[in-house]
Amino acid sequence: MKHFGQKVRELRETQKLLLRQVAAHLEVDTALISKIERGERNASKTQAVEIAKFLKSNEEELLTLWLADKIESAIVEEPSVAYQAMKIVNKNLKK
């Protein structure tokens, strides 16, 4: 399963767009988009939404990948119990 940045890069390249063009749309530095695509930085939610729009992608799909990345970041600190913890969260989600 792809990460947010990977998906963004894929979309961007398919559409033959430059980092510069995406950056311009978000009004940020090109370097930042580069980092986001390579997973070195996480996009803010706003940025994720803007990117989705600009790349004419399914917004929900991209936000899902974006959130998955965030969850994975949280898990890094204690991967050994990640599975069990996810189960708990799932249970809590349903309420």
Place this chain on the structure above:
Amino acid sequence: MKHFGQKVRELRETQKLLLRQVAAHLEVDTALISKIERGERNASKTQAVEIAKFLKSNEEELLTLWLADKIESAIVEEPSVAYQAMKIVNKNLKK
């Protein structure tokens, strides 16, 4: 399913300990423990481990609750796709 803080409070009260005593062990202010038990603040991983030891609880169980809280915090920003995102994380976990 309980949250980390709830479980801590339960353990502490069962053992008839005061916030002050737990706080002393972690060398932090009583107010902080109060906040942690009520879920107003998240404990650091170190604190979680120290609390588990002091309350003679199963360390893994407490860490699991602790991580679940962290994941839930991450999810708050975009709950609508949480379930799908969790699925992705689960898949990635298995690799």
Place this chain on the structure above:
DNA sequence: TTTATTTTTGACAAATTTTGACAAGCCAAA
């Protein structure tokens, strides 16, 4: 009730983390 003890609350400064820009670097194509 008073009094004493414990817990909670809100505000705050300090510490830490995150953020994005900038500038210099790399690499491939011309």
Place this chain on the structure above:
DNA sequence: TTTGGCTTGTCAAAATTTGTCAAAAATAAA
């Protein structure tokens, strides 16, 4: 080589987190 696109490292500013303090509130003891 030069050019254009992307990457990298570093930095200050901004934002968030952290824990303390003092005071209020709740609880328990007298």
